[in-house]
Amino acid sequence: MPNGCSSKPWPEHERARAGILGAASKSLYPHLHMTSPASPIGVFDSGIGGLSVLQALRHELPHERFIYLADSGYAPYGDARGDAFVQQRTRTIARHLCEQHQIKVLVIACNTATAAAVDMLRAEMPELPLIGVEPAIKPASLSSQTGHVGVMATRGTVSSARFARLVADHGQRVQFHVQPCDGLAKAIEESTEQPVPADPMATEVARLCARYVNALGSFGQKTGEMDSLVLGCTHYIFAREQLRTLLGPDIQFIDTGAPVARQTRRVLERLGTLASESGPLPAAEGQVQLMTTGSLQALQAAASRWLDLPAQCCSSVQVGESSAIPTAA
């Protein structure tokens, strides 16, 4: 399995695409059989954090079209929401993206949603190719020289069974120091509504980063010190500047944007739905559509600040509660 990605073979999809599923007529999501290389890639997060993954996806797959949904109206997912809430939002959003946008693959650009809901979604929507993200525990275990690695993630992620398994699988050689970072994703969300700060260290984001870095312990290259920091929440990439100031230039930050993007390419290649890579690159306005269930101004500011995307790419959307999975006709 590629580092930092949560993915599995999807024999159901491959059989479906080859027309041999035999269950196509019973499919709950028949439109999935009609997606093509021209269909968009769906990406979602509890908010603007997944824009860091979208950045990597655009870099790896510049000929693809993307539909990004920021569930900012319901964020944060990871502090105290609980699995049932995150599962319900993930299901609702996955259905919305399939039904309204005919996505050909869904990238869950949220560690918390992946931890709580990826297995459920695979079971409920087996036709939908899914790529999740999970903290880069494995790459950190392979690259750390001191054998000590810090991990910052949401409380939801670090208390999940998936995370426990990941650490158990890769914790033989390395000791992981794990810090749930309550409030940090929310502070990063809220920072996008404020003007770009003159001093990034005089912000709530910096204050929380300092608190959690101190709680983790000693960073450095000496025996017993943490030489690496896993950014186990997609929002935290946007606190990189503050974390770098706090930790100095020598600590390795590890996130999963690039491996997830490469895995998405592999999945599309395997399914035969990679967009044609000949011809001119699409303009940003036609290539990326960003939607939010929260503040449109915040999304526009984040898209401009971090992805250099114009406000016209952004719109509001309501994705309400949906009940259980639909029943087959």
Ligand code: DGL
């Ligand atoms: N960006 C999300 C993650 O990667 C979650 C942030 C939140 O909503 O708590 O975990």
